[in-house]
Amino acid sequence: MRSLYMFIFLLFAGTVFGQNTVSGVVMDGDLNEPLIGATVMERGTTNGTITGADGTFSLNVSTDAGTLVISYVGFESMNAAFGGERGYSLGDMVMATDASSLSEVVITGVMDIVQDRRTPVAVSTISSKEIQAAAGNVEFPEVMKNTPSIYVANQAGGYGDSEVFTRGFDQTNTAFLLNGQPINGMEDGKMYWSNWSGMTDVASAVQVQRGLGSSKLAISSV
Incomplete structure (x- = not known):
């Protein structure tokens, strides 16, 4: 029974020490304002989160060192490496506008012009x-x-x-x-x-x- 308790304790401790928290703030490079709802993913996994109303995020990652992929519609995706210590903070991460992703919008208008001798008006x-x-x-x-x-x-x-x-x-x-x-x-x-x-x-x-x-x-x- 004592061996079983020891095994469960060691397994729980390994799970706790295997997690690391990475935090940061995602900013709009043009407006110098926080980006709300930006996607933050741990590379190579399905683990991720989104930024809050103030652009901040906190993500529990599975390794002590790795890379986060940050993306947002209309902005260039960016990679941010973390590691070296637990509770790692990436600070402010400034995203640049992706001009190539903005497609041209064409608005077409039609004038309701009466044609002489063709419209009974x-x-x-x-x-x-x-x-x-x-x-x-x-x-x-x-x-x-x-x-x-x-x-x-x-x-x-x-x-x-x-x-x-x-x-x-x-x-x-x-x-x-x-x-x-x-x-x-x-x-x-x-x-x-x-x-x-x-x-x-x-x-x-x-x-x-x-x-x-x-x-x-x-x-x-x-």
């Missing part, structure tokens, strides 16, 4: 040449004042106070699109022309659609 198109000729020193809405069913009211206030009425409806009932994207005010639906003062210099065309029609790109409007 009342439409008027103002070319860039006509825009430049009509612009002068007036605000951009003045370019559309000669368009059928369009009335432009220029208030006596400051720049950008013009209003565009389409068939009698004010701007809150009209959808204004820039390259297919709505630009009406998000809260009240109004159009603030002072935000688009340089439109006359860059617009290649202005298209006014009136009456019954449909658009894939904006909410319903009169």
Whole structure:
């Protein structure tokens, strides 16, 4: 019985002394901030952990000396050797951004432009040449004042106070699109022309659609 107790004690002691703890902090080299959720693995094993909210980690390893592999999405993996003492600290480990892993993102937009004689919608198109000729020193809405069913009211206030009425409806009932994207005010639906003062210099065309029609790109409007 005494031999059995001695054997169990020695086995337990061997297990305890066979473990070693390695700790450290994983940092973002660009922002100089801790990396949360970085993967820390003991090379050649399935033993690993992840960094906490402050970028720190503590891993029980099976050997007194070895290598940790640290990885994180968008960063170059790095190797960190440990050994020499128990409770080994690797200190701050700075990871560099892996530019090769960042793929190009292409965003494609489609403008819902009516084609003359091909779409049953009342439409008027103002070319860039006509825009430049009509612009002068007036605000951009003045370019559309000669368009059928369009009335432009220029208030006596400051720049950008013009209003565009389409068939009698004010701007809150009209959808204004820039390259297919709505630009009406998000809260009240109004159009603030002072935000688009340089439109006359860059617009290649202005298209006014009136009456019954449909658009894939904006909410319903009169």
